[in-house]
Amino acid sequence: xxxxxxxxxxxxxxxxxxxxxIPILSMVVFSFNASKLVTVWDAANSxxxxxxxxxxxxxxxxxxxxxxxxxxxxxxxxxxxxxxxAGFGLARFExxxxxxxxxxxxxxxxxxPEVITGLSMLLLFVAxxxxxxxxxxxxxxxxxxxxxTFSMAYVTVVVQSRMSTFDIALEEAAxxxxxxxxxxxFLITLPIIFPAILSGWLLAFTLxxxxxxxxxxxxxxxxxxxxxxxxSKVRLGVSPEINVLATxxxxxVTVMIIAVAVWMxxxxxxAQASAE
Amino acid sequence: xxxxxxxxxxxxxxxxxxxxxxxLWLLLFFVVPFVIVLKIxxxxxxxxxxxxxxxxxxxxKNSLAIKxxxxxYAFLFTDPLYxxxxxxxxxxxxxxxxxxxxxxxxxxxxxxxxxxTTRNILxxxxxxxxxxxxxxxxxxxxxxxxxxxxxxxxxLALGVIHEPLNMLYTPFAxxxxxxxxxxxxxxxxxxxNLEKMDWQLLEAAEDLGCRPWQAFxxxxxxxxxxxxxxxxxxxxxxxxxxxxxxALLGGPNALMIGRVLWDEFFSNRAWPVASxxxxxxxxxxxxxxxxxxxxxxxxxxxxx
Numbered sequence: 275x276x277x278x279x280x281x282x283x284x285x286x287x288x289x290x291x292x293x294x295x296i297p298i299l300s301m302v303v304f305s306f307n308a309s310k311l312v313t314v315w316d317a318a319n320s321x322x323x324x325x326x327x328x329x330x331x332x333x334x335x336x337x338x339x340x341x342x343x344x345x346x347x348x349x350x351x352x353x354x355x356x357x358x359x360a361g362f363g364l365a366r367f368e369x370x371x372x373x374x375x376x377x378x379x380x381x382x383x384x385x386x387p388e389v390i391t392g393l394s395m396l397l398l399f400v401a402x403x404x405x406x407x408x409x410x411x412x413x414x415x416x417x418x419x420x421x422x423t424f425s426m427a428y429v430t431v432v433v434q435s436r437m438s439t440f441d442i443a444l445e446e447a448a449x450x451x452x453x454x455x456x457x458x459x460f461l462i463t464l465p466i467i468f469p470a471i472l473s474g475w476l477l478a479f480t481l482x483x484x485x486x487x488x489x490x491x492x493x494x495x496x497x498x499x500x501x502x503x504x505x506s507k508v509r510l511g512v513s514p515e516i517n518v519l520a521t522x523x524x525x526x527v528t529v530m531i532i533a534v535a536v537w538m539x540x541x542x543x544x545a546q547a548s549a550e
Numbered sequence: 551x552x553x554x555x556x557x558x559x560x561x562x563x564x565x566x567x568x569x570x571x572x573x574l575w576l577l578l579f580f581v582v583p584f585v586i587v588l589k590i591x592x593x594x595x596x597x598x599x600x601x602x603x604x605x606x607x608x609x610x611k612n613s614l615a616i617k618x619x620x621x622x623y624a625f626l627f628t629d630p631l632y633x634x635x636x637x638x639x640x641x642x643x644x645x646x647x648x649x650x651x652x653x654x655x656x657x658x659x660x661x662x663x664x665x666x667t668t669r670n671i672l673x674x675x676x677x678x679x680x681x682x683x684x685x686x687x688x689x690x691x692x693x694x695x696x697x698x699x700x701x702x703x704x705x706l707a708l709g710v711i712h713e714p715l716n717m718l719y720t721p722f723a724x725x726x727x728x729x730x731x732x733x734x735x736x737x738x739x740x741x742x743n744l745e746k747m748d749w750q751l752l753e754a755a756e757d758l759g760c761r762p763w764q765a766f767x768x769x770x771x772x773x774x775x776x777x778x779x780x781x782x783x784x785x786x787x788x789x790x791x792x793x794x795x796x797a798l799l800g801g802p803n804a805l806m807i808g809r810v811l812w813d814e815f816f817s818n819r820a821w822p823v824a825s826x827x828x829x830x831x832x833x834x835x836x837x838x839x840x841x842x843x844x845x846x847x848x849x850x851x852x853x854x
Contacts, residue, residue, distance in 0.1 A: 286656030294679050297690035300700050313699045360572035379576040381843050387791020389808045390828045394583030400600045401586050423579040484683040487793055501685050508689050520686040527681045
């Protein structure tokens with residue numbers, strides 16, 4: 275492997291990352307701006323934390339955040355179970371009936387436009403309600419089912435790709451030593467693919483936390499998620515509180531990503547050390 | 551030859567248990583809904599709850615009539631609004647994909663050729679925006695592009711322009727938003743592909759007198775074909791049906807089919823028309839989805 279630097283590539287990287295990060299940094303900077311005009315810097319009174327204060331006292335946003343949090347946690351946990359089973363099955367079983375269909379069904383949600391998924395999901399819930407009386411009305415439950423269906427596809431991909439790189443001999447050794455398949459899964463397979471499951475959980479959480487379109491279709495009155503509230507505010511223009519919300523989101527995500535990266539690097543080193 | 555996976559020794563029942571749950575879930579909540587959408591796309595708008603007419607109706611005592619209404623589809627293909635929205639969506643998605651490739655390829659290439667430490671940091675930097683809310687990142691562009699926004703203020707202060715540029719609520723803003731939001735989706739699969747590249751091939755080509763650009767064009771680009779295709783599909787397919795970005799940045803004239811579907815459903819309560827739009831959009835995208843799946847299959851086969 276050779277590493278090379280060329281002026282052209284370095285420039286492209288610089289411009290590309292500036293493009294990715296200038297919008298994010300501008301939200302962070304202007305979250306401390308005192309002016310209600312948001313993008314016009316009020317030098318006399320800034321920086322200030324007053325919008326942070328007002329966001330944390332905004333009942334509408336706090337309620338919506340609570341609903342989003344509940345949906346995201348239940349969704350991530352369910353999606354991880356379904357996605358791990360699917361990813362495991364697809365990676366380990368070379369042939370089974372319905373393999374092609376399962377593969378297609380876990381790939382399609384990744385690229386399916388959200389308006390289609392959302393609409394079809396809602397029509398299913400309406401039809402089910404007419405037919406069997408469940409789910410009665412729409413709200414957190416229907417929204418969570420909707421989120422689980424598309425986020426489990428992402429978990430499947432993550433788990434499947436981790437499974438395809440791991441040494442099958444470890445499982446075989448355990449089997450040869452007399453461990454039953456279920457025991458092999460919990461003692462050998464699960465710990466090895468745990469990082470993938472953890473990233474799958476975080477991914478599913480984030481997808482649900484951020485989702486606007488599928489939530490709008492599958493939610494009912496009284497169950498507005500954070501993105502739904504943000505969207506209705508943003509449609510009317512910029513708002514200083516949204517900048518604060520963005521800054522807090524970015525802070526949490528950055529801390530989480532760095533923590534997970536460090537943890538995985540350490541776990542990787544430990545695994546290497548124990549293998550040697 | 552491939553060794554039989556050990557867990558398959560469990561036999562059919564064990565295997566069955568593992569895949570049945572996700573299989574049934576996806577069947578019920580992902581496949582069946584499309585059948586219902588198809589069904590409703592053939593019914594009529596009705597002032598009822600839910601707002602469409604049933605497909606099957608008892609007429610007389612013992613006869614069941616199926617009423618298929620093709621008007622929704624006829625409507626889609628005759629009303630210039632829908633035809634225009636479909637064509638415009640494909641155009642916007644295609645142009646955005648090309649722009650993403652032009653910006654994303656050098657980035658993915660640069661990351662793949664960096665030293666391992668730099669590479670991990672750069673990858674983290676690509677992934678980070680991807681984990682923060684799409685809605686908030688699109689919102690950031692409103693603050694940058696609007697009349698008294700950051701870009702105009704900077705340009706005015708520098709004396710480059712004398713009156714604010716009109717950027718927000720234009721097609722330009724929509725393209726910026728789509729390229730910005732989908733760029734990581736293109737960079738990541740492309741990087742995954744380029745990372746596996748044998749760079750000695752490039753050295754060999756250069757030793758034999760090939761110029762760097764020629765070597766790129768003749769070796770790197772063809773070898774990264776699957777990465778380019780997978781990344782492009784991940785941008786193109788969802789972008790055709792994109793709703794949030796045209797709704798927030800595009801202004802009232804930004805006619806995208808995802809937005810039309812949304813308005814038919816939420817503003818007009820025309821569920822059958824929205825369903826017909828969804829079916830046509832789906833039929834348009836299915837070939838691309840199958841293409842994506844076959845590219846993915848090739849990629850994972852070459853990784854083994």
